[in-house]
Amino acid sequence: MKRSKGIDLDSAAWRRSSYSNSQAGECVEVAHLPGAAVPVRDSKNPDGPALLFPTPAWDAFIRSL
Template sequence: MKPSRLDLNSAIWHKSSYSDGSGADCVEVADNLPGIIPVRDSKNPEGPALLFPTPAWAAFVTALKA
């Protein structure tokens, strides 16, 4: 079975509040796609994105805040 590709053209990307604007270590997240949270390197927006199920991303963010 050939893996399918998720179309991220409708993703609305948000840069991490921890990105300092100097061009280093910038992470972007899109939270407008149902059931999935894509994460990418803002310096390479045409490159690959990591895809996380929404519950897994929520658990990750909660753990970071703790």
């Protein structure tokens, strides 16, 4: 079971950033999980660590784009 800060990431439905290119360069993936955090990971290392952002912080970041 892959966990990050106690959050189970095995059931996460990851999606690649729409700004990623088709050459699999520098890409990030984000997942929507019910709860208080939004996980973000490097698409080239899906078994690596994920950064967890508090949902309100992530929402503010997205609104600012």
